[in-house]
Amino acid sequence: MTADAHNFVVVVVEPETPGNIGTIARAMKNFGLSELLLVDPPPIPDGSEAYGFAGHAREDVLPNAKTVSFDTVVSEYHTIGTTAITAEDSRHHIRFPYKTPAEVCEDLKTVETETALVFGREGTGLTNDELARIDEICSIPANHSYPVLNLGQAATVLLYELRSLTLTETQLPDIEHERADESDIDRLYEFVTDFLHSVEGREHKREKTALMLRRLIARAHPTNREISTLLGLFRRANILLGEQSYGDHNQTDERNKTTAVESIPEEGINAIIEPASSRYEETDTQSDTDGSTSDQSDSTENMSKNMGQEKETTTSAADVESNPDTNEK
Structure with missing residues (x-):
């Protein structure tokens, strides 16, 4: 039965x-309903x-x-009343039996009738007298300690569950899931076995x-693109692993040496090389420093010798000047 065969108000x-x-008018437009009936409503002037809450439904559903x-x-429609509080068994038949929104949808799939989805007041909902005159009871499963939904929320949930009866198509594209070829799988x-x-x-x-x-792969029903991606991934992994069986130690010593060197990360090689370079630099620096010190010592010693010679010459001249007798002789 198509959605057109179900006439909901x-x-x-x-x-x-x-x-x-x-809010209810907007939810109705979202899920393909258009006829809104109000019992003793408050004034609803334009604007x-x-x-404000109706969205695009302000153009048709609400006005x-x-x-x-x-x-x-109750006289013109098959009625389904909504309530958060239900009875537990048939001894309290006003609110029992009840159906969930999903069960209501399932039951109405093969029924062609005009159905009224009846919502009550925000504060108290539908009274027992009103529920007693309604054909079916619907209740939305919710938290046991607080099952009462906002009026607009309750209407949205119920209309969403009935969407398969009210919409012929949605904005979601029809996508067929194609499983990859078994040969590729x-x-x-x-x-995977090689890996x-x-x-x-x-x-x-x-x-x-x-x-x-x-x-795991069988349950996933992978597509061709997904299998192609996984094939490429495992192919590269197997190449990097060298396709060597685990525990195969029959390599030559030369291969072991090469592998040992190649297995050292670049940071490790730098850690080995840099301290040695630092030692060489320290040695060169020390040699340069020692050479400079030696040169400086030699220069100081030569200066001392020259000063000593100058002092001796000066002393000799002073002695000659202080002894005129010697000059006369």
């Missing part, structure tokens, strides 16, 4: 807040709070809303891991 009994009326009586609703299993041989030496662990990955 939304009824709000004695709403107290215009904003909630606008009021209701229009076309009709005021009706509760008697008219088998190639991936082979790559496990490189990283896991215990055969029983390899077998268990391979089976677990096979089940």
Whole structure:
């Protein structure tokens, strides 16, 4: 049965807040409903709070809303009343049995009828007398300690659950999930097996891991693009691992040496080289310093000798001048 075969109207009994009326009108437009009936509503002038909350529904759903009586609703429609508080068994039959929104949707799939979704007041909801005149009861599962939803929220949840009966299409594109070719998936299993041989030496662990990955991939139903990406990933991983089996120690000593050198990270090599370079630099610096000190000592010694010679010459001249007898002789 198509969505066109289900004619739903939304009824709000004695709403107290215009904003909630606008919220319900917006939810109706979101999920393909257009007929809004109000029982004893407050004034809703153009530009009021209701229009502010209605979104694009202010163009059609809200201005076309009709005021009706509760008697008219129960006499002209198959009615489904909403309530947060239900009874636990048939001894309290006014609020029992009840259905969840999903169950209401399932039950109405094969029923062609005009149905009124009836919502009560913000503060007290529908009274027992009103519920007693309604055909079915619907309740939204919520937190046991606080199951009462806002009026606009409750309407939105119920209309969302009924969307398969009210909408022929949505904004979401129809996407068919295509599973990758089995031959490509088998190639991936082979790559995974090679990878496990490189990283896991215990055969029983390899077998268990391979089976677990096979089940995981099977549940995922991967697409061609996803399998292609995984094939490329495992191919590169196997190349980097050299496709060597775990625990294969039959390499030559030369290969071991090469591997040992190649396995040293660049930071480690720098850590080895830099201290040696520093020692060489310290030695050169010390040599230069020692040479400068030696040169300076030699220069000082030569200066001392020259000063000594000058002093001796000066002393001799002074002695000659202080002894005229000697000059005369």
